[in-house]
Amino acid sequence: MLPLLETALLPIGAERLRKEVRGFLAEQTAAGAFVGTCDSWLSGWDESFTEQLAARGWVGMTIPTKYGGHGRSALERYVVIEELLAAGAPVAAHWVADRQSAPSLLRYGTELQRQSFLPKIAQGRCFFAIGMSEPDSGSDLASVRTVAQRVKGGWELYGTKVWTSGAHRAHFFVVLARSEPLGPDRHAGLTQFIVNLRGQGVEIRPIPLLTGAHDFNEVVLNGVFVPDAHVLGEVGSGWRQVTSELGFERSGPERFLSTFLLLASLAHHLESSSSSTTAETEEIGELLARLITLRQMSLSVAAALSEGSEVDVQAALVKDLGTRFEQEVVERVRLVSHVFADQDAAPGTLAYHLARSTLHSPGFTLRGGTNEVLRGIVARALGHQ
Amino acid sequence: MxxxxxxxxxxxxxxxxxxxxxxxxxxxxxxxxxxxxxxxxxxxxxxxxxxxxxxxxxxxxxxxxxxxxxxxxxxxxxxxxxxxxxxxxxxxxxxxxxxxxxxxxxxxxxxxxxxxxxxxxxxxxxxxxxxxxxxxxxxxxxxxxxxxxxxxxxxxxxxxxxxxxxxxxxxxxxxxxxxxxxxxxxxVGSDKEINGSELMIRGALGTSLLIAGAIEAALSASVSYARERTQFGRPIIAFQAIQQYLAQMAAESAAANAAAMSAATNAARNGSPDPIFVGASKVQAGRSAGIVARLAHQVHGAIGFTQEHPLHRYTTRLWAWRDEFGNERHWARILGERALSTPGLWDLVTRDTPGEGT
Incomplete structure (x- = not known):
């Protein structure tokens, strides 16, 4: 069986930190700096908000102080990001850099890379995107066809990446490419490269979401030069590095809080209608119970990750349960509230949240690895024991 | 510890x-x-x-x-x-x-x-x-x-x-x-919380822990069976449909365990079980019990439905215990009532056990 995760306890001082974040969010909301939206970590791009967070030390929290970060623990960061997500704050700009690029740079980057990227990430001035998926490589990531050819002083990249959220606004993305011809071990010969999205030979085309919104992009790499200094980690170790990165990507609170604002909005709606039925109360209570559980699971994975444990499989479980929960929230709220889903309603209303959550919901169980593929990973781990 | x-x-x-x-x-x-x-x-x-x-x-x-x-x-x-x-x-x-x-x-x-x-x-x-x-x-x-x-x-x-x-x-x-x-x-002295509803909370905590154990056993039995049982020339664990079931059961097992153990951890640190943590764990346990019992029987086929096979020792427990000391609806209502009053939903979610975590 899979090893059971230990219950995580939050650090002393977490409550004070939580209060600070709540105070800041209340101020920002009152000042009209943002209106909370569902799924804000994907599409709430607001660089001035990111700078405000960074000024308070809430971006790059776990980056050591010597690299311009704040040397806080993974669970302290957890407290901050869950507060931001629950409020639907616009955190998309720094999300990828903060969540996975910075930890990857710390783990695999050279000293020079750490010094040049990490301080800017912590200042909220350097944004990253993810360069994994391709037109012919979705769930089957090892089949990537972007190639890296050895040239003098570095590499030249040829290929196409897709579903690259924020590529049109971010500064860099980390590209997984084949640096050796495909051999019998398809996980060998892959390398990660830090690619300047504004560099020569990079072409970025929007792929509008079904709402028409521009988050996704297709990024064509046409002989993009990457100096040796921008190889991330070891040449040929890309698969291992990507796998560990996915542990961070799959188990965070964004895997069950994308529709929290919708649920909170329903609770508010029922509370103010002051005549909620037993059935409605029970709906809220059941979803609350599952939310509490998911959070405990996610916290345990975060604690284990910060201790360097291999918890990819447990992270996959959190993502599977959490993202299905996000979708179920939409269904339950729809049935309980009887509200007409309206994307043209005023932002912040139940009708608006319901529309946006419904229209974003297909993505929940796709991004970060489709749930079906993740379950395959879990089943293999179960069967191998 | x-x-x-x-x-x-x-x-x-x-x-x-x-x-x-x-x-x-x-x-x-x-x-x-x-x-x-x-x-x-x-x-x-x-x-x-x-x-x-x-x-x-x-x-x-x-x-x-x-x-x-x-x-x-x-x-x-x-x-x-x-x-x-x-x-x-x-x-x-x-x-x-x-x-x-x-x-x-x-x-x-x-x-x-x-x-x-x-x-x-x-x-x-x-x-x-x-x-x-x-x-x-x-x-x-x-x-x-x-x-x-x-x-x-x-x-x-x-x-x-x-x-x-x-x-x-x-x-x-x-x-x-x-x-x-x-x-x-x-x-009972007026300074003490000793009454029927406290007994109910303790029973729900205990039952959630029992369910977490029985779920693990049902999952383990299902994995073993899926590796041994051959159909169409392959062990049935090789089929994606079976893999999806096993992974879903593993997720429910992890969830039920996390919920029950965090409620127990909270009780150990605070000196008494908390109705919100315990209620959440009983809702989760009851839900997971139903899903796991159903999928475990589906994976086992007809043999798991017999007295001869031990699977029923776990699944009948799951069906029994999920209804004792308050089923999912019972605790959902208690949680829901709290969520619909002040301080509200998010405060309940983030009411943590004070710890010495890092």
Missing amino acids: KDELDAVAATTARIFEALWSTGTEPGDPPYWAPQVWEALVKAGFTLLPIPEEHGGAGASMLEAAVVLREVGRFGVPVPLMETALLAGWLLSATGLAVPAGPLTAAAPDAMGARRVRGGYVLTGTLSKVPYGHIAENVVVVLPTTPPLVMSLDPRDWQWVRGRNLCGEPRDSINIEGLFVSEEWAAV
Whole structure:
């Protein structure tokens, strides 16, 4: 069986930190700096908000102080990001850099890379995107066809990446490419490269979401030069590095809080209608119970990750349960509230949240690895024991 | 702490492996596992969270939690939760003597006590008491103001025997004018939270832990079966449909375990179980129990539906326990009522156990 995760306890001082974040969010909301939206970590791009967070030390929290970060623990960061997500704050700009690029740079980057990227990430001035998926490589990531050819002083990249959220606004993305011809071990010969999205030979085309919104992009790499200094980690170790990165990507609170604002909005709606039925109360209570559980699971994975444990499989479980929960929230709220889903309603209303959550919901169980593929990973781990 | 807990769990598992025959059919005489109980008494596991000055082991709720999880995982019919979490608590918390057990407890709605010289006269009904006819003492907490706790000696009682879905005794009796000496009764002080709803919370915590254990056993049995059973020339675990089921069961297992253990951790640190953490864990346990029982039977095919195959020892427990001490709806309503009043939903989600985490 899979090893059971230990219950995580939050650090002393977490409550004070939580209060600070709540105070800041209340101020920002009152000042009209943002209106909370569902799924804000994907599409709430607001660089001035990111700078405000960074000024308070809430971006790059776990980056050591010597690299311009704040040397806080993974669970302290957890407290901050869950507060931001629950409020639907616009955190998309720094999300990828903060969540996975910075930890990857710390783990695999050279000293020079750490010094040049990490301080800017912590200042909220350097944004990253993810360069994994391709037109012919979705769930089957090892089949990537972007190639890296050895040239003098570095590499030249040829290929196409897709579903690259924020590529049109971010500064860099980390590209997984084949640096050796495909051999019998398809996980060998892959390398990660830090690619300047504004560099020569990079072409970025929007792929509008079904709402028409521009988050996704297709990024064509046409002989993009990457100096040796921008190889991330070891040449040929890309698969291992990507796998560990996915542990961070799959188990965070964004895997069950994308529709929290919708649920909170329903609770508010029922509370103010002051005549909620037993059935409605029970709906809220059941979803609350599952939310509490998911959070405990996610916290345990975060604690284990910060201790360097291999918890990819447990992270996959959190993502599977959490993202299905996000979708179920939409269904339950729809049935309980009887509200007409309206994307043209005023932002912040139940009708608006319901529309946006419904229209974003297909993505929940796709991004970060489709749930079906993740379950395959879990089943293999179960069967191998 | 983790090492200590692992050691307690391992010792419990060794006792069960040595003394509990999975061939014993629940619901057949003697209806429970007295030889296992004796071994648990010897190991000092039956009164784990009871303070030493009251005859217990003075251990934390977490140690009791890992033992209960093992009881669920092995499907052993012993009133450990009833003794350690319910009756033992009622007795020690009110300063009454704690016998070695086995004990059981109930919070009857329909029971009253009349004060007489030297004690009380008790009249009313006890319904579906866990391990009623097995218990050496039945501890009741009456819905009086203030609540009254009594330790009853059921030696001469004529129980109406009943059982739950997994064959554990759930016995009932009408009591008419039973004299209870005051040395076996305690009026609950106004400074103490000892009443029927607290008993319910403790029962829900214990049941959630038992369910987490039984889910793990059902998952483990399903993985083993899927690796052994061959169809279409391949072990059925090679089929994606089966893999999806197993992974879903693993997710439910991890969820039920995380919910129950975090509720137990919170109880251990705060000194008493919290209705929100426990309620969340019982909702999760009940939901996961249903999903896992259904998928485990689907993976096992017809053989799992027979008495010959041991799967039913876990699935019948899942079906029984999810309805005891409040089903999903019961606890969902309590959580929902709290969520729809101040301070509100997000505060309830983030009400953490204060810790020394990093």
